[in-house]
Amino acid sequence: MRIRYSFMLGAALTTPAFAADINIKVEIPQLNVAEYHKPYVALWIENGDQAFVRNLAIWYDIKKRNDAGTKWLKDVRQWWRKSGRDLKMPVDGISGATRAPGVHEVSFGGAKYDLNSLPAGQYTLVAEAAREAGGREVVRVPFQWPPKAAQSAQAKGDHELGAISVQLKP
Amino acid sequence: MLKPSFTRYAAALGASLMLTLPIAAHAHRAFLLPSTTMAENAGAVVTFDSSATEELFLPEHAVPLGTVTVDGPGHARPQPENTWNGKQRSSFELKLPEAGTYRISLFNDSLNAMYKVDGQMKRWRGDADSFAREVPADAQDLNVMQMQGRNETFVRVGDHAGKTEWTTSGKGIEMTPLSSPVELLVGDTTSLRFTLNGKPAGDLAVTVIRGGNRYRDALGEITLKTDHDGKVSIKWPAAGMYWIGASTGRPPHGETGTLAKPLVRASYSATLEVLQP
Numbered sequence: 001m002r003i004r005y006s007f008m009l010g011a012a013l014t015t016p017a018f019a020a021d022i023n024i025k026v027e028i029p030q031l032n033v034a035e036y037h038k039p040y041v042a043l044w045i046e047n048g049d050q051a052f053v054r055n056l057a058i059w060y061d062i063k064k065r066n067d068a069g070t071k072w073l074k075d076v077r078q079w080w081r082k083s084g085r086d087l088k089m090p091v092d093g094i095s096g097a098t099r100a101p102g103v104h105e106v107s108f109g110g111a112k113y114d115l116n117s118l119p120a121g122q123y124t125l126v127a128e129a130a131r132e133a134g135g136r137e138v139v140r141v142p143f144q145w146p147p148k149a150a151q152s153a154q155a156k157g158d159h160e161l162g163a164i165s166v167q168l169k170p
Numbered sequence: 171m172l173k174p175s176f177t178r179y180a181a182a183l184g185a186s187l188m189l190t191l192p193i194a195a196h197a198h199r200a201f202l203l204p205s206t207t208m209a210e211n212a213g214a215v216v217t218f219d220s221s222a223t224e225e226l227f228l229p230e231h232a233v234p235l236g237t238v239t240v241d242g243p244g245h246a247r248p249q250p251e252n253t254w255n256g257k258q259r260s261s262f263e264l265k266l267p268e269a270g271t272y273r274i275s276l277f278n279d280s281l282n283a284m285y286k287v288d289g290q291m292k293r294w295r296g297d298a299d300s301f302a303r304e305v306p307a308d309a310q311d312l313n314v315m316q317m318q319g320r321n322e323t324f325v326r327v328g329d330h331a332g333k334t335e336w337t338t339s340g341k342g343i344e345m346t347p348l349s350s351p352v353e354l355l356v357g358d359t360t361s362l363r364f365t366l367n368g369k370p371a372g373d374l375a376v377t378v379i380r381g382g383n384r385y386r387d388a389l390g391e392i393t394l395k396t397d398h399d400g401k402v403s404i405k406w407p408a409a410g411m412y413w414i415g416a417s418t419g420r421p422p423h424g425e426t427g428t429l430a431k432p433l434v435r436a437s438y439s440a441t442l443e444v445l446q447p
Binding site: 032033034035132133134135136137138158159160 | 198199224375377383386387388389390391393415417
């Protein structure tokens with residue numbers, strides 16, 4: 001897993017630390033396989049001890065009749081152990097439909113996702129993908145919170161996820 | 171000297187068993203798994219489990235024991251014994267009477283239908299006989315599909331492969347190993363030849379997956395295409411029990427089949443074991 005940081009310093013350092021947003025780009029790779037289903041993807045935040053902190057998104061087969069798509073949420077294994085099994089789906093603002101191969105940009109407001117109350121420190125954005133009749137992969141992108149300046153970090157998956165990049169805006 | 175003739179044994183275990191395969195079986199991989207691929211002595215008993223699963227080879231949905239055919243070395247006709255039909259798997263045992271290589275084949279030939287009665291969508295599964303009894307004559311938007319599923323594996327008794335030629339039935343997808351399919355080693359290359367309804371199945375997608383995918387993140391499937399003669403070569407990357415699958419795929423959307431001329435979907439799997447050299 002490659003990790004790259006770039007800090008753009010010199011932005012307004014006087015901005016209050018308690019209002020910031022997270023932008024995430026999730027790349028779902030095109031795969032040449034006999035049987036392809038769009039992957040289930042979870043995005044969440046962990047603290048420096050790898051303990052679960054906040055959910056950002058879970059993309060699953062949300063439209064299947066009788067909520068049948070929830071059956072495979074457990075295949076997103078790390079997310080399931082850390083948070084998923086305690087949730088009653090769907091969760092407002094978190095649940096979403098699966099997405100096709102390509103780069104998907106999603107934004108999470110600090111206020112809406114209760115990120116502004118997080119104590120300052122080291123955190124990790126975790127992206128996990130699990131594909132029916134396919135594989136599974138977890139990608140971790142560390143970042144500092146709250147951002148004192150615009151900040152971006154990126155990591156790359158090998159098979160089920162492409163580049164995952166995190167942009168923070170104070 | 172008299173050459174040993176191939177023996178084939180077909181056991182029709184009852185069409186009523188065909189009702190248990192889940193409708194959404196396309197998302198699962200059907201298999202026939204032997205308790206061993208190498209039995210030491212003539213007369214050894216080997217168990218076979220049949221199921222369809224996403225986590226190879228853990229049973230999830232039973233594949234019914236439609237027709238079991240044993241193509242083996244001698245004149246004996248081993249019959250399935252202790253057959254058992256569960257919700258998650260079907261099982262039987264075979265007592266293999268002579269040294270040599272056996273192909274054990276499970277074939278399920280069934281019909282699926284979708285239709286509407288009073289605007290309500292219905293699904294049905296059975297055979298041509300039960301179709302007449304169970305599907306109403308005034309069914310609307312009828313669409314009939316024939317499913318030809320074949321799941322096979324190979325077991326050797328003793329140290330020598332014996333014959334490695336195999337008979338074909340000409341029904342659905344079949345596979346002929348071009349060398350011994352037992353005692354395969356990592357680094358070996360094995361060539362297989364596929365036919366569809368008895369003719370070379372060219373340009374057929376063949377998927378190769380090592381079992382135990384529950385315990386690793388990357389599925390690591392190998393996707394191959396047969397050449398014009400239906401041949402494909404696999405170089406074994408690691409030891410394990412392998413699932414080799416092929417299918418004609420679902421017929422194009424919008425096409426409809428009837429009882430006289432159903433749409434056809436043929437699928438195939440073989441379970442082969444690869445050992446450490």
